[in-house]
Amino acid sequence: MTPPRTQQIPVVVLAGFLGSGKTTLLNHLLHNRAGTRIGVIVNDFGSIEIDAMTVAGQVGSTVSLGNGCLCCAVDASELDTFLETLTRPSARLDVIVIEASGLAEPQELVRMLLASENPHIRYGGLVEVIDAAEFDGVRERHPELDRHLAVADLVVLNKTDRVGEAERERLRTVVAELSRPAAVIPAVHGRIDPELLFDPALRPDGEEKIRQLTFEDLLREEAGEEGCDGHGDHDGHLHAAYESVDFTSDVPLDPRRFIAFLDSRPEGLYRIKGFVDFGAGDRDNRYALHAVGRFLRFVPQPWARDEQRLTQLVLIGSGIDAEALREGLAACRAEPGPDAPDAERAMWGVLRYVQQEPDPEDVPAEV
Numbered sequence: 001m002t003p004p005r006t007q008q009i010p011v012v013v014l015a016g017f018l019g020s021g022k023t024t025l026l027n028h029l030l031h032n033r034a035g036t037r038i039g040v041i042v043n044d045f046g047s048i049e050i051d052a053m054t055v056a057g058q059v060g061s062t063v064s065l066g067n068g069c070l071c072c073a074v075d076a077s078e079l080d081t082f083l084e085t086l087t088r089p090s091a092r093l094d095v096i097v098i099e100a101s102g103l104a105e106p107q108e109l110v111r112m113l114l115a116s117e118n119p120h121i122r123y124g125g126l127v128e129v130i131d132a133a134e135f136d137g138v139r140e141r142h143p144e145l146d147r148h149l150a151v152a153d154l155v156v157l158n159k160t161d162r163v164g165e166a167e168r169e170r171l172r173t174v175v176a177e178l179s180r181p182a183a184v185i186p187a188v189h190g191r192i193d194p195e196l197l198f199d200p201a202l203r204p205d206g207e208e209k210i211r212q213l214t215f216e217d218l219l220r221e222e223a224g225e226e227g228c229d230g231h232g233d234h235d236g237h238l239h240a241a242y243e244s245v246d247f248t249s250d251v252p253l254d255p256r257r258f259i260a261f262l263d264s265r266p267e268g269l270y271r272i273k274g275f276v277d278f279g280a281g282d283r284d285n286r287y288a289l290h291a292v293g294r295f296l297r298f299v300p301q302p303w304a305r306d307e308q309r310l311t312q313l314v315l316i317g318s319g320i321d322a323e324a325l326r327e328g329l330a331a332c333r334a335e336p337g338p339d340a341p342d343a344e345r346a347m348w349g350v351l352r353y354v355q356q357e358p359d360p361e362d363v364p365a366e367v
């Protein structure tokens with residue numbers, strides 16, 4: 001007979017700027033959990049829950065928190081409801097991971113967890129994921145990232161395949177300085193040892209840092225910036241400066257038009273993610289799209305049987321003209337009528353950006 005559960009389940013917050021690799025890391029954990037039962041709460045930005053769809057099917061207990069930044073869209077009682085569901089003995093979870101929206105303020109999430117009255121959970125630490133190739137630029141635009149690093153318990157310096165060895169070491173030193181005493185782990189495709197997250201006692205300085213980050217510390221740190229309960233300085237949060245645009249179409253997109261749209265995307269459009277149906281261009285696959293800054297990638301994924309063929313995209317940026325983007329996307333819809341004879345040739349522009357889904361065990365190709 002299994003003994004009754006008395007242990008508290010650690011709740012780990014996974015944070016990091018847009019496109020840094022949070023979902024990738026989460027998927028790595030789900031693939032390499034070695035029997036550990038992981039509950040996932042995804043907090044996506046944009047009303048189409050792309051991240052929830054990306055991790056969906058990989059874990060039985062995925063709960064999406066719905067639209068927007070967690071600190072605004074969900075109050076503590078709502079978060080508690082999700083946590084209550086996931087901490088039921090029948091869920092038999094060993095750890096819960098909350099993937100924060102790339103625009104959420106991690107301190108808000110941590111504050112909510114520390115304030116939670118759920119007796120079955122304990123705060124499991126804040127993991128901050130960094131895109132090595134974008135770090136300097138993001139930091140320049142968002143100096144508040146230094147503050148996020150300062151409260152992290154573990155920093156994953158991700159995408160080190162996109163920078164040289166010397167640059168990786170430079171970044172490691174800079175990040176370590178900002179996040180001291182948290183450990184900084186360089187990674188490619190978020191492949192870190194899951195034990196770094198699941199057993200905080202095992203990670204360098206972990207316990208000490210968790211003790212440091214008390215509710216009172218956070219309150220003190222946030223003095224003058226009350227949070228998102230309607231009384232605070234909401235404008236100071238990263239997401240206040242960003243806007244998201246959703247686009248859904250049940251008409252396939254014309255590949256040439258869509259590539260032309262992507263090639264001329266405005267500077268402020270920092271992130272695009274979702275799935276594209278190219279219709280006759282490829283009847284077998286939908287194309288997962290990831291754009292971060294000027295980086296662009298498509299990953300073909302077979303359509304599931306009976307899956308509704310839709311294009312679903314979320315575009316996130318600052319100073320973007322939402323209406324113009326929606327119109328631009330609408331103009332990418334393929335003309336009705338019989339398939340064009342050169343439908344496959346029209347895909348060449350897309351194929352330039354195609355990369356197969358990386359096998360977690362493979363060394364990734366250079367991008």
Ligand SMILES: Nc1nc2c(ncn2[C@@H]2O[C@H](COP(=O)(O)OP(=O)(O)OP(=O)(O)O)[C@@H](O)[C@H]2O)c(=O)[nH]1
Nearest residue numbers: 018019020021022023024102158159188189290367
């Ligand atoms: N080259 C390279 N690409 C990576 C690595 N990790 C993730 N990516 C790619 O970066 C893109 C963004 O990764 P995601 O995991 O979706 O990032 P995210 O932080 O969840 O993004 P948001 O949901 O927008 O906040 C995807 O195309 C990933 O395949 C890496 O280590 N190296």
